[in-house]
Structures are given as structure tokens and as C-alpha cells.
Amino acid sequence: xxxxxxxxxxxxxxxxxxxxxxxxxxxxxxxxxxxxxxxxxxxxxxxxxxxxxxxxxxxxxxxxxxxxxxxxxxxxxxxxxxxxxxxxxxxxxxxxxxxxxxxxxxxxxxxxxxxxxxxxxxxxxxxxxxxxxxxxxxxxxxxxxxxxxxxxxxxxxxxxxxxxxxxxxxxxxxxxxxxxxxxxxxxxxxxxxxxxxxxxxxxxxxxxxxxxxxxx
Amino acid sequence: xxxxxxxxxxxxxxxxxxxxxxxxxxxxxxxxxxxxxxxxxxxxxxxxxxxxxxxxxxxxxxxxxxxxxxxxxxxxxxxxxxxxxxxxxxxxxxxxxxxxxxxxxxxxxxxxxxxxxxxxxxxxxxxxxxxxxxxxxxxxxxxxxxxxxxxxxxxxxxxxxxxxxxxxxxxxxxxxxxxxxxxxxxxxxxxxxxxxxxxxxxxxxxxxxxxxxxxxxxxxxxxxxxxxxxxxxxxxxxxxxxxxxxxxxxxxxxxxxxxxxxxxxxxxxxxxxxxxxxxxxxxxxxxxxxxxxxxxxxxxxxxxxxxxxxx
Numbered sequence: 001x002x003x004x005x006x007x008x009x010x011x012x013x014x015x016x017x018x019x020x021x022x023x024x025x026x027x028x029x030x031x032x033x034x035x036x037x038x039x040x041x042x043x044x045x046x047x048x049x050x051x052x053x054x055x056x057x058x059x060x061x062x063x064x065x066x067x068x069x070x071x072x073x074x075x076x077x078x079x080x081x082x083x084x085x086x087x088x089x090x091x092x093x094x095x096x097x098x099x100x101x102x103x104x105x106x107x108x109x110x111x112x113x114x115x116x117x118x119x120x121x122x123x124x125x126x127x128x129x130x131x132x133x134x135x136x137x138x139x140x141x142x143x144x145x146x147x148x149x150x151x152x153x154x155x156x157x158x159x160x161x162x163x164x165x166x167x168x169x170x171x172x173x174x175x176x177x178x179x180x181x182x183x184x185x186x187x188x189x190x191x192x193x194x195x196x197x198x199x200x201x202x203x204x205x206x207x208x209x210x211x212x213x214x215x216x
Numbered sequence: 217x218x219x220x221x222x223x224x225x226x227x228x229x230x231x232x233x234x235x236x237x238x239x240x241x242x243x244x245x246x247x248x249x250x251x252x253x254x255x256x257x258x259x260x261x262x263x264x265x266x267x268x269x270x271x272x273x274x275x276x277x278x279x280x281x282x283x284x285x286x287x288x289x290x291x292x293x294x295x296x297x298x299x300x301x302x303x304x305x306x307x308x309x310x311x312x313x314x315x316x317x318x319x320x321x322x323x324x325x326x327x328x329x330x331x332x333x334x335x336x337x338x339x340x341x342x343x344x345x346x347x348x349x350x351x352x353x354x355x356x357x358x359x360x361x362x363x364x365x366x367x368x369x370x371x372x373x374x375x376x377x378x379x380x381x382x383x384x385x386x387x388x389x390x391x392x393x394x395x396x397x398x399x400x401x402x403x404x405x406x407x408x409x410x411x412x413x414x415x416x417x418x419x420x421x422x423x424x425x426x427x428x429x430x431x432x433x434x435x436x437x438x439x440x441x442x443x444x445x446x447x448x449x450x451x452x453x454x455x456x457x458x459x460x461x462x463x464x465x466x467x468x469x470x471x472x473x474x475x476x477x478x479x480x481x482x483x484x485x486x487x488x489x490x491x492x493x494x495x496x497x498x499x500x501x502x503x504x505x506x507x508x509x510x511x512x513x514x515x516x517x518x519x520x521x522x523x524x525x526x527x
Binding site (some may be wrong): 064065066088089091093095102104105107125127128130131200201202203204205206207208209210 | 256258259263265267300302303304306338341342343378381382384423425427428431433487489490491492493494495496497499501520522524525526
């Protein structure tokens with residue numbers, strides 16, 4: 001019985017040490033807008049250049065005629081799969097400089113994923129359903145994250161040193177498209193606060209209008 | 217001047233009828249091979265609208281002492297499915313059901329059953345590509361006062377495009393033919409077919425998104441062709457004196473006479489839409505009808521509040 005208790009304590013201790021170490025050098029980032037409201041889907045990343053990767057596990061789904069998630073951040077070289085989980089067909093395209101592509105009308109899974117091999121913003125849409133919009137933000141680093149509904153995010157496993165932390169959001173005003181702060185990382189948890197002024201972003205109208213003019 | 221308008225109207229009707237037939241034939245021939253190759257049935261369509269309307273001058277009388285106002289509750293349903301040919305062209309097949317109930321003039325209560333076929337083509341890939349849409353709709357309107365029941369056939373050709381993320385515009389031309397019941401002749405040598413009508417609408421639409429929940433829309437339509445108006449028996453003599461009445465008969469709904477005229481009308485509409493969810497919304501619509509035949513003016517205004525659900 002004592003051996004069992006000892007073993008359990010060892011496992012718990014190791015787990016706690018690993019947990020502590022994994023958060024040892026981290027940055028907790030809070031993003032709010034100019035009205036102090038939390039900002040979801042802010043891309044937060046460390047500005048550094050790493051070789052491009054070959055990650056093809058990233059997915060942008062299509063459910064109820066919307067892209068899910070609204071914003072995706074990937075390292076340069078990543079491939080994104082675009083499964084269509086609606087029982088209808090979508091036609092996904094982008095005219096963005098960073099990546100121009102078209103997935104002709106399809107249902108289910110497209111034949112191959114789309115590789116994003118240039119940094120920057122890729123705005124996507126569906127040619128059938130004009131209100132469908134989503135963004136991919138391609139970065140050089142593998143240290144990136146997205147803010148949650150509370151505007152919170154954590155960058156973990158950072159080595160000691162000087163970093164530039166950058167925040168981007170699709171609704172950020174032009175003047176604040178890239179909002180950056182310098183931080184010196186030592187042991188422990190650090191905290192950064194960003195304010196990203198938002199502009200109103202418009203999607204094509206989806207809700208039903210009066211049936212007098214139906215648009216069919 | 218009026219003769220010129222009438223002549224243009226008649227020519228436009230002929231032209232539009234021809235265009236409609238050609239387009240219908242072209243559509244039915246052109247889509248055949250595509251249907252077989254890569255076409256697919258896609259979205260189901262199920263739209264429901266519950267609305268309340270307050271209507272000033274429901275009888276569209278030209279005389280201020282003779283107008284009747286009323287309120288109307290309506291339930292409209294549209295059910296059908298899209299057939300997608302490719303990324304740019306789709307076809308819609310719809311069944312339409314409407315029930316309208318009037319507060320005071322319950323002889324106006326009616327039920328409508330209709331069917332519609334439409335083809336929508338987008339000219340390329342992207343948000344700003346314009347579209348062209350062609351619709352043909354047939355419906356039967358069964359009115360509580362049975363003699364007012366009619367069949368309605370209309371075809372529409374619409375062209376539209378997004379101007380920017382907030383603004384979109386469209387223009388349409390539609391041709392409508394209605395066919396009513398046999399009616400009692402009350403003026404010798406004058407037709408009684410008041411609900412046998414044909415007219416054209418040339419319409420312009422603007423939609424402007426205020427924010428993600430609010431949409432404001434406006435439209436203007438020029439209507440050229442037949443329309444009907446009701447008035448009391450006391451005013452019939454005045455009408456026959458100054459207007460070139462095309463048909464007239466007894467009106468059991470408002471108690472006087474209903475007559476048909478050929479004229480031009482302006483229809484102004486403004487609406488405000490509120491998005492409750494991506495599938496439902498509230499709409500407030502105000503529409504003003506301003507008609508004129510030879511001498512008299514015909515005005516009517518409708519205020520409509522609706523709840524809409526789209527599957």
C-alpha cells in the first residue's frame with residue numbers, strides 16, 4: 001500500500017513540475033477593443049523567422065453555410081483542408097496576394113488540401129453564398145495563438161530572450177493592422193495587454209427579407 | 217403624350233413577352249446537357265413569413281370621401297429546392313402558399329397557391345460579379361368573394377450586383393398577366409372583365425447594410441398598364457365622365473363599382489430589416505402607390521411588419 005502511495009505521489013509531483021515548466025516561460029495576452037471589450041479571433045504571434053513546415057492537420061470546416069473557424073493562423077508552408085460538412089455544395093476562393101486559389105464547386109472533402117506558402121492575410125469566401133467569409137493568417141513562426149471569447153490567449157514554451165509580440169485582427173482599423181510590443185522573457189509568466197480598435201466589418205446580408213422580393 | 221406612352225407600353229409588352237418566351241426556350245434547351253453532366257440538387261428552400269399590414273385606401277379610390285382602410289394578417293410560405301448546374305448557375309423550383317385575412321373587409325380574404333421556376337446566373341467568380349435572374353411564376357388567388365378570384369402569371373428579369381460590402385443594387389423588369397372570373401355587365405357596350413389585366417413593372421432596388429444586424433432597403437417601380445379601382449356608386453358617373461374606363465362591374469366588397477384603367481403608376485418602397493439570427497429576421501416595409509390614368513389620381517399606402525424565417 002505504501003509503495004502504491006509513494007508511486008502516486010511521484011507521478012503527481014512529476015506532473016506538477018512538468019505543468020509548471022511548460023508555463024514557466026509564457027506570455028498571457030489580453031486583447032480588448034477601444035471600448036475595453038474583449039476581442040475574439042485576434043492572431044497573436046512572436047515575430048521570428050523559422051523554416052517553413054509541412055503541417056497538413058489544419059482544417060477549415062463549412063457548417064450551416066459558414067466557415068468554421070472564422071480566423072485560422074498557420075505557419076508558412078502549412079496545408080489546410082476544407083471539408084464541406086453541409087449537405088450542399090460550396091465554391092471556396094481567394095483573390096488575396098498571399099494566396100490565390102479556387103476550390104471549384106464541391107461537397108464532402110476536396111481532393112487535396114491548399115498549401116499556404118506566403119506570409120500575410122488570405123481572405124476567403126464562397127461564390128455561392130456571398131455572406132461566407134473567413135481569414136487565414138500565415139506567419140513565419142510556430143509560436144502563435146488565437147484569442148478566445150474573453151480576449152485571452154497564452155504563448156507558451158518560450159526561451160529566455162527579447163521578443164516582439166504582434167497582434168493582428170481582420171476587423172482592426174487600418175492604423176492598427178499590426179499592433180506590436182517588445183518584451184523581455186525571463187523565467188516565469190509574463191503578461192501583455194493589447195488594444196485593437198475595431199472597425200465595423202460587413203458581410204453580405206443573410207437573414208430573410210420580406211418575401212415580396214425573394215431573390216430566388 | 218399619353219398616346220405615346222400607351223404605344224410604348226404596348227410595344228414593351230410585346231417585346232417583353234417575346235424575350236420571356238425566348239429565354240424560357242433557351243433555358244430549357246441550354247440546361248439539358250448540363251443537368252445530365254454535373255448538375256446536382258442542393259439547398260432546400262423553406263421560407264415562412266408572418267405579417268401584419270395596415271393599408272390606407274385599400275380600394276384604391278380616387279375620391280377622398282370614398283376610401284377604405286383596413287388591416288391584414290398574412291401567412292406566406294415558399295417551399296422548394298435549388299438545382300445547381302455549376303459554380304455560376306442555379307435553378308429554383310418553388311411552391312408558394314399564401315393566406316391573407318382582412319380585419320374589416322373579409323370578402324377580400326384570400327388564399328393563393330403558386331409555382332415558380334427561376335434561373336440565376338452569376339457572371340464569374342467573386343463577390344462583385346453581377347448576376348442575372350429570370351423567374352416565371354403562376355399562381356391562383358382564391359378570394360372569399362369568389363367573383364374576385366383570379367389567375368396570375370408573371371415573369372421577371374433581374375440584374376444586380378454588390379457595389380461594395382454595404383451597398384448592393386438591382387434592376388428588374390417584369391410582365392404580369394391576370395385573368396379573372398366572368399363578371400356582371402352593368403354598363404352596356406363596356407367590358408366587365410376588370411381583373412383581366414396586363415402590366416409591366418420597371419423596378420430599381422437598393423440595399424444598404426447599416427451594421428451586421430440592420431439593413432435598409434429602398435425601391436422605385438414604374439408600373440405601366442392596367443390597374444383597378446373601386447368607388448361608390450355616387451362617384452361612378454364622375455369616373456365615366458373623365459376617365460377612359462376599360463371595364464367596369466359591380467363591387468360587392470366595398471359596395472360600389474370596381475373599374476379597370478390603363479395608366480402609369482409610381483411605387484415607392486422603403487424597408488428596414490433586423491437580423492434576429494442568420495435564419496430569421498424582422499422587417500418593416502412602407503410602400504406608397506401613386507397611380508394616374510387620364511385625370512384622376514390614385515394613392516394608397518401600406519405599412520407592413522413581418523417576421524421571416526428561412527430554413
